[in-house]
Amino acid sequence: MVTSAPAMSGLDVFEELESEVRSYVRAWPAVWSRAHGASLWDEDGREYLDFFSGAGGLNYGHNPDEMIAALTRYLQSQGIIHSLDMATTAKRDFLRRFEEVVLLPRGMNYKVMFPGPTGTNAVEASLKLARKVTGRQDIVSFTNAFHGMTLGALALSGNVVKRESAGIPLEHQLTAPFDGELGEDVDTVGVLDTMLADESTSVAAVIVETVQGEGGLHTAHFSWLQRLSECCKRHDVLLIVDDIQAGCGRTGTFFSFEPAGIQPDLVCLSKSISGSGLPMSLTLIRPDLDIWSPGEHNGTFRGNNAAFVTATEALSWWADESLANEVRRKSEIIHTELASIAEEHESLRATPRGRGLLQGLHTPIDGLASGICHEAFERGLLMETSGGAASDVIKLMPPLTIEDEDLERGLAILRASVEATAP
Ligand SMILES: *Cc1c(COP(=O)(O)O)cnc(C)c1O
Numbered sequence: 001m002v003t004s005a006p007a008m009s010g011l012d013v014f015e016e017l018e019s020e021v022r023s024y025v026r027a028w029p030a031v032w033s034r035a036h037g038a039s040l041w042d043e044d045g046r047e048y049l050d051f052f053s054g055a056g057g058l059n060y061g062h063n064p065d066e067m068i069a070a071l072t073r074y075l076q077s078q079g080i081i082h083s084l085d086m087a088t089t090a091k092r093d094f095l096r097r098f099e100e101v102v103l104l105p106r107g108m109n110y111k112v113m114f115p116g117p118t119g120t121n122a123v124e125a126s127l128k129l130a131r132k133v134t135g136r137q138d139i140v141s142f143t144n145a146f147h148g149m150t151l152g153a154l155a156l157s158g159n160v161v162k163r164e165s166a167g168i169p170l171e172h173q174l175t176a177p178f179d180g181e182l183g184e185d186v187d188t189v190g191v192l193d194t195m196l197a198d199e200s201t202s203v204a205a206v207i208v209e210t211v212q213g214e215g216g217l218h219t220a221h222f223s224w225l226q227r228l229s230e231c232c233k234r235h236d237v238l239l240i241v242d243d244i245q246a247g248c249g250r251t252g253t254f255f256s257f258e259p260a261g262i263q264p265d266l267v268c269l270s271k272s273i274s275g276s277g278l279p280m281s282l283t284l285i286r287p288d289l290d291i292w293s294p295g296e297h298n299g300t301f302r303g304n305n306a307a308f309v310t311a312t313e314a315l316s317w318w319a320d321e322s323l324a325n326e327v328r329r330k331s332e333i334i335h336t337e338l339a340s341i342a343e344e345h346e347s348l349r350a351t352p353r354g355r356g357l358l359q360g361l362h363t364p365i366d367g368l369a370s371g372i373c374h375e376a377f378e379r380g381l382l383m384e385t386s387g388g389a390a391s392d393v394i395k396l397m398p399p400l401t402i403e404d405e406d407l408e409r410g411l412a413i414l415r416a417s418v419e420a421t422a423p
Contacts (some may be wrong), residue, residue: 010043019148028377035062037362040382040401049410051398052382053369056213056245056358059272060314061399067276067310074309083303085114090305094312101315102254108263110284113292115280116299117307118267119244119270120148123207125297126266126281127152130205130238133289134414140192140206140237142178142389144215147207147242156207158215159388178212179224189227196235205238205266210256210355213245216387217353217360217395225260238265244281248272251356252327254318265289280307303406319403327400330407331356334396337411345422354395358387360395365423369394375417381410 010031014022015368027303030042038061040048053059060067079191080088095112101111115125141147141156151161157163176195179190194201210225212218220228241264242340246256248269253259255267266289271279279301283418307322317323335352338361342350350361363369369385369392376383385391396414398407 007273027373028382036400047084047380048144049381049413051396052384053397053399054197054277055384056271056397058251058277059248059250059400062278062381063399066135066316067313070229070311071276071306074306079309080230080305083305084300085302088303088305090308091303094308095313097312101318106140106258109287110267111282111287111290114120114155114302115281115283115297117281117301118303119268119281120153122152122244122268122270122281122283122298123147123242124150126215126240126268127205128297129285129289129292130240130266133291134204134238135311135313136202137172138174139172139205140174140176140203142176142208143181144178144212144218146212146214147307147313161389168217174203177212178218179220180218187227189224192228193231196237198230202239203235205240206232207240207242207267209242209246211246211358212253213358214386214388216362217358219353219355222260225257225262230263240264240266240268240415242268242272243267246358248321249323250358251320252324274307276310277308278304278307280304280311310327323400326355332360333407334359334411341415341418347423348418357400358397360393362387362393364392368421368423375421376413379413379417381413383414393394
């Protein structure tokens, strides 16, 4: 006798078979089947606007036409998919294009390391190299930082719940206060300066996000980043910028630290570096620090050539200033709207935060940010919260390439969601 399975709603299989660790599917209980640009469709054909952009992995929207065309051509010509760190035409094209479009015009001189394909792999590689170069063990990270989930990166996290998931003590890490953490009037670089001067510490590197993507959109002033860079130099400590979320154009320049005029010793990129959502990451290394011996750090999926193909294509967006200008223009639109929502709804006690197309609203009212994001989902807009365990920031991260009409439609949904939820 054939026993038929119980009638299934589209999500039953995930509840039955997939680990309890799943999270976004709980916030957005839909089964997604198709996406293009700033839109996602569930399997019933309902359209949602995407102000989440794969947590920053989809800066150019879903399935960008030129990248998908390049990828399709590559696959149909039997292009190499997997190559560890062997030389391939796809990797060569990427490296040349990256040099030509990103490094040379900015007067930047870095060696490119391909670690494993995720962001946390790029962070781990930078930590390992910083420790090897300096012979010191400790890394300074900042309050509310997020740098990834593997143990080295997790030790840098400001989020207690995430830290505890390690199940072991996370060591060789010191926390310094981020810009603004001790109030507007306190220059927290002074605190770091004192920490680094303490002879009982043995700090190899300081790692920083210019805008804290997961930790609440706290945004460093350019002058603070400059003082940070000087402080690291003064103490002969390496500066790592984790540009995994804020980089690749998210804040309006290819690297988020460009307007500060600093040159970090190491830079981590991932999320949108492939442009298409395919996994890829890079650690950029100041050439004289590149003291790895061959194979000392490795990984099976360092040669994700499909990602190199779309990454090369994605760099076309940076061959001139037009996308950067667009991001700045759209970020003004968002800032104006957020400031006006905050002003019109005093009960939110909201303040705008962030920079570029990585902005949001902080509200200290318990559960409100999540409530607004939930309401937005019901109305057809994906938006995430930020702010660690408190989740007290509504975060807007539309594709950089979003059409004005979609941007305005999304902002209107946000406004309506606030109006429906505000106390
Ligand atoms: C997402 C993120 C990471 C980790 O990247 P994964 O690909 O999830 O490992 C690290 N740092 C920052 C700033 C991030 O936003």
